[in-house]
Amino acid sequence: MDLSEITPLVLTYNEQENIERTLQALSWAKRVVVIDSLSTDGTVGLGRAAHPSVDVVQRAFDTHGGQWNFGLEQVRTPWVLALDADYQLPAAFERELSRIEPSEDVTGYETEFVYCIFGQALRAALYPPHTVLFRKDQGRYIDEGHTQVLRLSGNVRRLNSRILHDDRKPLSRWIAAQDRYSILESRHLLAARREELNTTDRLRRRIFFAPVAVFFYLLFAKGLILGGWRGWYYVAQRTIAEMLLSLRLLTEREGLESGEKGSQAKS
Numbered sequence: 001m002d003l004s005e006i007t008p009l010v011l012t013y014n015e016q017e018n019i020e021r022t023l024q025a026l027s028w029a030k031r032v033v034v035i036d037s038l039s040t041d042g043t044v045g046l047g048r049a050a051h052p053s054v055d056v057v058q059r060a061f062d063t064h065g066g067q068w069n070f071g072l073e074q075v076r077t078p079w080v081l082a083l084d085a086d087y088q089l090p091a092a093f094e095r096e097l098s099r100i101e102p103s104e105d106v107t108g109y110e111t112e113f114v115y116c117i118f119g120q121a122l123r124a125a126l127y128p129p130h131t132v133l134f135r136k137d138q139g140r141y142i143d144e145g146h147t148q149v150l151r152l153s154g155n156v157r158r159l160n161s162r163i164l165h166d167d168r169k170p171l172s173r174w175i176a177a178q179d180r181y182s183i184l185e186s187r188h189l190l191a192a193r194r195e196e197l198n199t200t201d202r203l204r205r206r207i208f209f210a211p212v213a214v215f216f217y218l219l220f221a222k223g224l225i226l227g228g229w230r231g232w233y234y235v236a237q238r239t240i241a242e243m244l245l246s247l248r249l250l251t252e253r254e255g256l257e258s259g260e261k262g263s264q265a266k267s
Helices: 019-024 043-050 064-074 091-099 171-191 199-205 209-221 228-254 260-266
Strands: 006-012 032-036 054-058 079-084 106-111 113-117 130-135 139-144 147-152 155-158 163-165
Touching: 006 019, 006 043, 006 064, 019 032, 019 043, 032 043, 032 064, 043 054, 054 064, 064 079, 064 139, 064 147, 106 147, 113 228, 130 147, 171 199, 171 228, 199 209, 199 228, 209 228
Parallel strands: 006 032, 006 079, 032 054, 106 155, 113 163
Antiparallel strands: 079 130, 106 130, 139 147
16 A cells, blocks of 8 residues: 555644654654644644644544544545554554555454553553554544444454554553543443443443452453563553442442432432
8 A cells, every 4th residue: 555545643632741652653654633632731742843744633622533533534545544642653564554455345454452561562451453544434433431433334454563552641640531431431331231232341330340350360361460560550550440430330320429319319
C-alpha cells in the first residue's frame, strides 16, 4: 500500500507525557490529524513540534465515539490509522503497512499490542487486539460503556507487527480516569441484558468476583508473578480498576449515590 493513502488519526486530552513519542514514530505520514479535546497542558504545542505535518483540530469532548467520528470527517485519504495518544508504532509496523495489498473485500486490519509499564514491555497483559487501519468510508464508531467500538463492514485481517502501548501519564491521572470509566461502564453493564454480555462482563456484573479472578489470572495464568515489579504494578492496576467497577456497579444498582432509596422511603 502507498503510505500516502493513509492518514494517522490521533485523539488527545492532556497527553504531554506521550504525544511526542507517538507522533515522532509517524514521520512517514504526509498528514497527521490530531483531535484535541481542549487540552490544558502542553499537548498541542508539543504535538505540532513533534511532526512537521500535524493538523490539530480542537473540539470539546462529548463522547469517545463522537470525537472519533468527528476525526474521520477531517481525513481526506481512503485509509485511516486510528491511534490513541499512548500508542507507538515500531519501524516494523511502518514496513508492514507499505507491503500490504488489500483486496476489495478487505476493509480493515487489526493488530495486537505490547503493553509497557514505564517504557518496559510486559510479558503479558489483558489489552485486546484492535482494528486500527481501515477504509474511511466503511467505518463508524459507536459508544459502548466507557469507550467506543468501531463498526466496520467487510473483512478484517490481522497484521503481524504489534503496536506498543506505553502510557507515561502520572498515576493520579490514571486513577481519576478509571473512576470516570467505571461510572460509564457500570451503567452500560446494568442496562444490558445478560445474554448480550460476554463471559467477562457477566462475571463483572456479579460484583467482586472479577477483581479476584483478574488478580490470580494475571499473576499465574499470564505469568506476571515472574514479571518483576512492573508485572506486579500492572496486576495491581488491573485489580484496582476491577474493584472500582465493582464498587460502581454496587452503588449504581442500589441507588446509593442518587438518593433513590431515600426518596422511596419518604414516599
